Amino acid sequence: MTHIRDLSSFVQHPAGGNAVMDLVVDGVKCGGCIGAIERGLAKESSIRSARVNLANKRLRVEWDDTFLKPDEILQKLEAIGYPAFPFANNDSVSREAVEERFLLRCLGVAAFGMMNIMLLSVSVWSGHDTNMSPEVRDFFHWISALIALPVVAYSGRPFFRSALKAIRSGAMNMDVPITLGVLLAVLMSVVETWQHAENAYFDSAVMLLLFLLAGRLLDQQMRRRTRDVANNLQAMQADTACKLLPDGQVRELPVADIRIGDLVLVRPGDRVPVDGKVEYGASEVDQSLVTGETVYAAVASGAQVYAGSINVSNTLHVRVTAEGAGTLLGEIKQLLRNALEQRSSYVALADKAARLYAPLVHATALLSFLGWVLAGAGWQTSLITAITVLIITCPCALGLAVPAVQVVASGAMFRASVIMNGGDTLERLAGVDHIVFDKTGTLTLPDGRLANRGELDEPTLQLAGTLAAASKHPLARAVATAAQAKTPAAVREFPGRGVEAVIAGVPARLGSAEFCDAVDAFAAAARRYPEASLIGLRHGSLVKVFAVEQALRSDAAEVVAEFRRLGFGVEIISGDREATVRSIALQLGDIPFRSAAKPAEKIARLHALKAAGHRVLMVGDGLNDAPALAAADVSLSPITAAHLAQAHADAVFLGSSLTPVLKAVLIARKARRLMLQNLWFSVIYNFIAVPLAIAGLATPLIAAAAMSGSSVAVTLNSLRARSVRNAGHGAGPSATALSPGAAALSPGAAALSQRAAP
Amino acid sequence: MNILLYLIPLALGLGLAGLLAFLWSLHSHQFDDLEGAGWRAISDDDLDTKQ
Known part of the structure; x- marks a missing residue:
């Protein structure tokens, strides 16, 4: 073959x-x-x-x-x-790159314009004191206009476009006051220059564009970087399927190229790549990623298998089927659709600010115009004052307030091994007060751990380890990991039963109870470890049973304790049996739990929590968690999660520890605090600057100093999002000292090698 | 004030030259991989060929 x-x-x-x-x-x-x-x-x-x-x-x-x-x-x-x-x-990747280069070009042009106009403006400002002749001042203003007009037309496009789009759809965003402010500033300055006036605001208009473009570019870069990492992870995990051709050849294809009706080969240890019906073969499958159930399910010809489950013992031929109504997947997809429809649209902080801010600014400008007219200042002077108000209040700092924090916080998230799917994830994470964990694969590690390690002597473990290293069976893998066995023995496989090798002249077997002739020992072990899966070893007269249990993530208890100390509600909802979930809940400090929960019950519980006024973070990995992840206010998935679950999580965390979940929430809280600080700072700045402008006292120099001063202050404040105090005690190895890129990539590779293609 | 007739075009010309250089480097994909570019500059690859 x-x-x-x-x-x-x-x-x-x-x-x-x-x-x-x-x-x-x-x-x-x-x-x-x-x-x-x-x-x-x-x-x-x-x-x-x-x-x-x-x-x-x-x-x-x-x-x-x-x-x-x-x-x-x-x-x-x-x-x-x-x-x-x-x-x-794909298209979206290149479109992101094109957009980023467009912004960079605009920024470059704006920087050029800004520097040259400022050169002239500073001369004019100092000229006010040194008796610069009006002709020279006008000359300088005209040159400034010559630079500013094309620069604004070129670099303003990102804002003009978005403002136009917003106005067309009858909405209001931050770009509307920005566009208005910049255009009016340029227009007024041209008119003023025409009339040989003392002041022109070309420098303000271009400086505004420069700072805002910097904010826009940071925002775009953050988005692209998170998307790059997410795409890389996807490519590294991209499941391939072995398509069985009619002539007996096996062709390994990306799953996307598999069509309904194809026959797919699934070897032991492989993940089932697609949903389908078993056409040939009988085996057991580990469906923990699908249902949360840790006990293997037996499948035979005609049985339905789901993408994401792991084939345990025998090679299967699976015929790819369309999703059938009434199957688990059909039910999950339906729930998912409902959950997505019901998901309340979240209004990001920046948009909220824009909705409040824009009408207020425009009203202030209008009132100062009317006020000056009524005071008898003449309509032209009044108009100039009103436009000055618009320029001064133009949301320069406001435009940077949120993206600057998002960029710094997403960097902190990277270092904490968390990759966000979108910018508003931060804000939604910050509002969370109740956390719902799935058990299997989330609180516990995806791979099993030897529960009775203490009862085993080293030579026995090593012997079992060399046998186990040759097998892809998940239980054998757990034994091999415990023994740290690297060199596999030359084994003979008995599909569905175990492996055998001759060691020290005696056949040694690792496998099922019957295969090892150890039914009594298995029964005894099953009584002692009711939640574990068992695998046996026979070497001559030596009989040992290994109990493999789902292991808690090393820091799960500390993370849960820390969450509770900080006042979060914590609970478990799992699809697994009650006994297993109860023991995990006890180990975590007796937290509330629900077991054997179907996807619909998980959603119902989330809705009940939301109805009680909680903001819920759902952490889950399974196919059966996907609807709940979509229904929660915000959701996190480990990188080992099923595709469907990952696609509906707001962020993905890497590594084998649970600390990233805690850090994500803490970073998000700090980030939101800083965003609010920045927004308030912008408001206070306006409180000081606006009266000056209304009184007609604001000069271009004051505008320039206030604008750049507030922008720099906001940016510096945002840098504080880099570090989080009190980021949990149990920082796992993956959560520390990894460069963002490396952190993002290597655990992905680990996840991939666990899936071990043949 | 005649000096201004030289200095201002000169200043603008220098600025424009910088802008064009930036646009050119952007166009020739020099901003695509800022991390890698730093490493390539100190790479010793070209030494092997001389020896």
């Missing part, structure tokens, strides 16, 4: 004849890695170019694919020591 890996769907053929493929490379950290990869690939003559992007850990290869298959490039990279994963370079 031949095995071909088909990557053709990842290869593009731009004009020029060469094939191009984008890859996510694991373990690229520094310049040395760049050199090793690029030089290593350059040795191959048919590879035209290979360029590593260190910022997003990607590699672009251009080569002649008449000589080299894409799979061979992956093999070469693997040989160099950098496993790579094909990356589907």
